[in-house]
Amino acid sequence: MEDTLRDFRKRQQNLRRKHERMARGYVTGIDQNGLIVQTPDSKTGGRVLRLLVMLVAGFIGFKILLLAGLGPEQYSLHVTQLKSGSTGEQVGAWFMQIDPLSALLAGYLSPLLT
The missing domain is CATH 1.20.5 (Single alpha-helices involved in coiled-coils or other helix-helix interfaces)
Structure with missing residues (x-):
C-alpha cells in the first residue's frame, strides 16, 4: 500500500x-x-538573464546620473580617490571609470538636470 x-x-x-x-x-x-x-516551452534561464540585464542597466543608469549631476571633473576626482583606497574601492573605481557611452549619455542628460 x-x-x-x-x-x-x-x-x-x-x-x-x-x-x-x-x-x-x-x-x-x-x-x-x-x-x-x-x-x-523549453525557454530556460530567462529570469536570470532578465535580472542580470536589469541590474547592469540600473548600474549604468546610476553611473550616468552621477556623471551628469557632478560633472566630469568632480566625478573624476571621486573616482581618483576610490583608486587610492582599499582593494574593494579600487574594484569600484574600475567599474565607475568614465567610458565613452556614459560620457555621451551624461552629456545629453546634464542639461535636463540644471
Whole structure:
C-alpha cells in the first residue's frame, strides 16, 4: 500500500511540475503517432538573464546620473580617490571609470538636470 501511495505522490508531483512549466508557455506539435500534443516551452534561464540585464542597466543608469549631476571633473576626482583606497574601492573605481557611452549619455542628460 505504501508503494502505491508513494508512486501516486510522485506522479502527482511530476504533473504539478509540468503544469507550472506549461503555465510559463507551451508549444503545440504533432508526435510520431499523429496526435496533437502540447509540451512545455523549453525557454530556460530567462529570469536570470532578465535580472542580470536589469541590474547592469540600473548600474549604468546610476553611473550616468552621477556623471551628469557632478560633472566630469568632480566625478573624476571621486573616482581618483576610490583608486587610492582599499582593494574593494579600487574594484569600484574600475567599474565607475568614465567610458565613452556614459560620457555621451551624461552629456545629453546634464542639461535636463540644471
